[in-house]
Amino acid sequence: PMGDDGMGKQLNSFLNSWADVVASPTNQTARGVVLTTAEEIAGRMRQTASQLDELTVTTRTQIEAGIGSVNRIANDIAALNQKIVEASGSGRSPNDLLDQRDKLVRDLNKYVQTSTLQADDQSLTVFIAGSYPLVLGSSANQLVNPPTADVAGRLSLSLGSSNARINNDLLGGGELAGLLQFYNNDVGDVRNQLGRLALSMAELTNRQHMAGIDLNGNAGQALFGSINFSTAVIQEPSVAAVLSLAVDPSNLDAPTEFQASDYTVSYTAANQVQIRRLSDGKYFDGTDFSSNTAVDVSFPAAPGNFLNFDGLRLTQTTSGAVGDQILLRPFANVAQQMRVALTSPSQLAVASPVLVEADPDNSGTLEVESLYRPGGQTPPGGWTGTTIEFVSGGYTTDGGTTVVPFTSGQPIEVDGFRLTLRGAPTVGDVFTVRPPAAGETITQNAGNGQALLALRDAVALDGYTLSDGYIPVFSAVSSSIQSAKSAAEFSSGVAEAAESARANQAGVNLDEEAARLLQFQQAYQASAKFLQTAQSLFDTLLQTFS
Template sequence: MSILNIGVSGLLAAQRSLATTSHNIANAATEGYSRQRTELESRAPLFHGGSYLGQGVQVGNVQRIQDDIVTANLRANLTNNSNAEVRTAFAERVENLLSDESTGLTLTLQNYFSAVQDVASDPTSLPARSVLLSQAETLSERFDNVNDQINEQRAMVNDQMRTAVDEINQYAQSLADLNRRIVSGSSGQGGLPNDLLDQRDLVLNRLAEKIDVSAVRQDDGALNVFIGSGQSLVMGGNARELVAERLTGDPNNLDIGYRTSNGAIVDITRFMTGGEIGALVETRRSVLDTAQNQLGLIGLTLATEFNEQNRLGLDLNDELGGDIFNLPQPDVYSLPGNSVNAIPAVTVDDVNELTASDYRLSYNGTTFLLTRQPENEPVQPPLAPALPATAATPAGGNTATGQLGVTVDDPTALQETDYTLTYDGANYQLTTNPGGVAVPLVADPSDATILVGDGLNFHTGDLAGAVAGDSWTITSDYDPDVLVGDGLRIDTTAIAAAAAGDEWLIQPTRNAASRMTVTMTDPADLAAISGALEDAANTGEADIAALRVTAAGTPETYLPATVVVNGAGDIYNVVSPSYGANAGAATVESFRVLDPKDADLFAAATPITYDSTQQQFVVNNERFALDPSGVTTIRANGWELQVRGEPTGVGPALDAFTINVTPTPAETLPTATTTVTGNGWEMDVRGTPAAYDTFTVDLSRGRPGDARNIQAMAELQDARVVGGETSFQNGYTNILAEVGNETRQAQIARDSSATLLADAQAQRESVSGVNLDEEAANMLRFQQAYQAAAQVIAVTSTLFDTLIAATRR
């Protein structure tokens, strides 16, 4: 090759280097730009005369200066920092909302219980009662306000999620377009469109701020992009569209899915991690859902406990109390794609067993399953049919005395039918009613008087004097379609046609805080006076769930009674006085059990007579003289009766009073409720009692100063009733602690990720950034090279001119 060609090659190489340097300088402030360098290489030498002669220089490539490891590190730190900043922003707002006295619940709860204590100190004070109702209204409104504020944050999450998904779709489409341009613009000699690669990396970095991404380079230079836990977003020149829609049945939450080729949408929310989207999903789950569900559980538990306790007492009109609060009901949503357009009827069966979780009810073709969400943890024990309420009604002509007890023996053997139990003079027979189908009865191995059939126990030992022909109608509300679990009662009747795979979302507490309203308006309706109370010394798990008057016009209904569990822990015995024919002006002042372990306490009936000639009450041949004060105390068989006044009549053995004992077999299943029947009332006792546990029932009138029931409400302040584990105030403190912990973790992550991001950006700049001083030096260097190459060409021209001149001579 001639000197001229060599000079031209040097000139062109210097020109290309100058152009690259100029390009670097021009893009020094361009975001995402990577410094470029012209790579020069010698041309292939020419073999001539036994030697290789140089042929000049050529441009091998314009190299984009970047490091894949540095780029990936920057992208990861962009994801982490964006995630931490979003999490911190939401967590701080929720924490401030819950912890501020003007917006949180702490002070409002304290004021409410202070008002309860004021009524307990003066139960007849209408002003104190009015203040309590006013504080109840304030508490209800505060629950509602806090819940609304959390819902506002939830709406912000939805809006931000929708915007982020739109941006992701834009970035995905841009990446697909750039992939196509890069593939078509790449030369077969290995050259790459560097500026397009920079643009693609910049878009990928912006995508990384929205969601965790990974990229795989194809042989043709295109990038396949995956998000979350490996869901494809961009494959070569094709981009998948994401959508933000309600896909899981919850009308308050947006979910993320992708649209398939046939138009169907697949929910991928649970796979979305990292970046802004991951932060929004995590914030909703760990902050908003947790705080709102736990807040709702506190409100629902408070309303339930106060309603139940108020229904166990007497108001200023000597009537059993009613509800103070309206009880919120669970939200139930059918998931998209279900085969039935219906939802099950769901109520709270036992608020103390309820958790602050959402639930998913699913049908597998044979069985309904209940799982806690979002953990997808099956409830333990699994859903099972609700235990039935059973009752035995004797036929009108029965000779037998006593009350036949019916309890559940085996829930899995229960049948959906009523029964008739008949005595033939020697044995009992059980038949279905209607139908008359015989049901086998077997004796309980531990007690032959207990007969077992179809999952029920029949306590024939409670009966006396049965003769052939006596019969009892056994009613049971057993319904296999009604299931219980985790404190929920789920009636699946409406979804009986469900198909395998059908699912429903159940939110027992999500919106409970906003629906807990005060229904009581009259301060006199507050039931401060004791009606039914548990003994503080009880050691069992049984507690009073309800009290009902069944015979309001009967005098005995309003006499005090004590319910005592026997030594075996399987019988509730109602020990109560009743008036005799000669009671006359004598009235029961008080009655209580002194010794639940007294061997004679559970005698069928103990008569108390009055000897008017001696002015003495007689019990078990023991005499108690009429007290001149007007109130006589009588003690026997472990009980104490105080009588005001003197019976009417003349005689040594007037029928004054009787101490009756009415046994009711206790359901021994932990979740069962036993209905204990007394003199004109029924009391539901939930759970399993211990031996000698006692409960007091007193519906007597004229006790306005009795504050034991309102005191029981005051004691709820420290009772561990929320989830069966903690108090109301501690439950709220736990919410603050959990949200505060999320906030601290997010803040730490934000600060550390910001530092790491700054380091990653600096590292990227050190590798790929444009240094203007360096580029200026390169400009001078390449300018000199250009001038030198031009001089070579000038020398070539002179030599050529000399040669031409020589040939002319």
């Protein structure tokens, strides 16, 4: 991840590029480097999102090929069942046919875990997912191909018709179970992590950038383009409710509260819903996701017809009906939308819109380290300036009597600005923070650039700083890879041992003990194939990010 082309390296190159601009605010070359590195990280995120899409297409193709193999093997087992019954009925020994059928069952377990039941006439019934009959005597049921997809695009197997869906959790093991798990869950989890990182970076940067002044004296614009959440709300056409999703504009900490998760919204009344966070199964109680059981929450009447949670705002424009089900995927399509909105280095809003002046009679050693307006904050109406006077025990503002303790290097936050002073004050020292006077040049200060540079150390995602924001993505992938590799190696060894023991039974009819051994061997084969498939897919996924 930290290679020259890795996402972590490119993310840090962008965050660190503000340092040269802070050192030389009017230097066009330094400004150009910021835009270049911004383009690189945005492009890397788009490329990674595209690679995830390609991986999804490839995985679906593998799923369809696996279903085709299962159907072919099932047909062959049914045909052998018929031949074995005929041979047994005529008094001939069908040992060769039995061996062929055993091999087909083993081959079938590479794709889907099975259980078998042999009848008195030596025909074999083959079940998948516990109790779904894939082969009954000389008849074979077919898995529907292509697989059935729900409204969110998640795939599941169906036996006989698309209405007879099989719960994926019942599949047990085998290549198809591994592919479905990867397609439905693992890729989506990584896409959510990537989208959350992209949205948090864009929101933190845009909010702070818009609090500054560019080289032309204009208010800062969004550095990254806006994200369209129209595809984040997924529902069946029959659902009456109309919802929209956005970043919570009223929450200054919204970019640090995002959770890499999808959500379900279930209507229990026209304006009453239950919201469940799928990453941990918790329910929204109107304040946070702290409930393990379903909680009804209501949309207020317009204009406050919205609910805020996890840094997001869910707005209802049309009431729903009881039973309406909606899926929210706020981060699934964020990374591919990442774009740099600025076209000129002079548009970078490096300057702070506020100035600080030290009284010429100050006798302490205080020096201004930084001054800027935090993203999203605005001064009080009619604000003309704030006077900070140091007294015994701290400082007061605008001649007030409340004394606030002062610590060198700790920011003073008042009236929508953040001033950091270092050194030791003397009683009577005064600093005045004010907006610029008409015609006063402020474009050469770098106060807002300092705030943008400080974002690299801002705690943003799961306790990680923004500069380390890629770590949750790689941690999730790496952990899954390691678990899949370890389990695959163990299960493969057990499967080989079971196969060796089974081979010792070859050439004779299976007694009850050998039948149980075959079932164990089938289960181990399916589990090993499941985990080997997961290992291969995760290796591909890790290469996508490195």
